[in-house]
Amino acid sequence: MLPEDLHADVRTLWDYHDLRHEPRRSDAGIGLGSRDPGVAVHTAELYHAGRFPLVVFTGANAPTTVERFPRGEAVHYREIALELGVPEQAILLEPSARNTGENITFTRRLLASREIESVTLVTRPYQQRRAYATAKRLWPGVEIVCASKASSFEDHVTGEEDADRVISMLVGETQRITAYAELGFVVPQEVPAGVERAFGRLAAAGFTQRLL
Known part of the structure; x- marks a missing residue:
């Protein structure tokens, strides 16, 4: 069990990465592939709520997703959305991307023939900030908002996700905000001192498996 001070640090990082953008209508919703089927479910919910008329699911596989989604993240996401009533003609598939940069680059290429002025990136809450910073770097001129199923860290790990x-x-996402900006992969994002301190304490406590 985590000490209470480390629980507070986890909540600090969780709140930092969940951008809580104001909902708005976009030209397309982009479900970013991951091991979390909830991303596909929430994309379908937003489609039915009228948030966008077109859905793109993007993602091949990573070592952490191949067992759960053996035919690829985007393929399985599409099947989930179809089961939830999203029309087949409203879904485009991008099955090749293996990282967030490729998610954005390949999706932009897929939509090149369409007039796309705004997109909603649908992802896990703690992936929002890096997804947003990546899209701002690789897809300039397009209005970008992020969306996730509203949840706290505690709610998120009551399902299939392991807390550790x-x-x-x-911790890894926090490191990447700075490291990837230095490499030019993402636009720079402010990292408040409190976030830096929380990151340092959690890394010192051994949560280093996703560090670069």
């Missing part, structure tokens, strides 16, 4: 794994993901 998610904490390690939070």
Whole structure:
């Protein structure tokens, strides 16, 4: 069990990465592939709520997803959305991307013939900030908002997700905000001092599996 001070650090990182953008209508919703089927479910919910008329699911496989989604993240996401009533003609598939940069680059290429001025990136709460910063770098001129199923860290790990794994993901995501900006992969994002301190304490506590 985590000490209470480390629980507070986890909540600090969780709140930092969940951008909580104001909902708005977009030209397309992009479900970013991951091991979490909830991303596909929430994309379908947003489609039915009228948030966008077109859905793109993007993602091949990573070592962490191949067992759960053996035919690829985007393929399985599409099947989930179809089961939830999203029309087949409203879904486009991008099955090749293996990282967030490729998710954005390949989706932009797929939509090149369409007039796309705004997109909603649908992802896990703790992936929002890096997804947003990546898209701002690779798809300039397009209005970008992020969306996730609203949940706290505690709610998120009551399902199939392991708490230690998610904490390690939070620590890794925080490191990548700065490291990837230095490499030019993402636009720079402010990292408040409190976030830096929380990151350092969690890394020192051993949550280092997702560090670069």
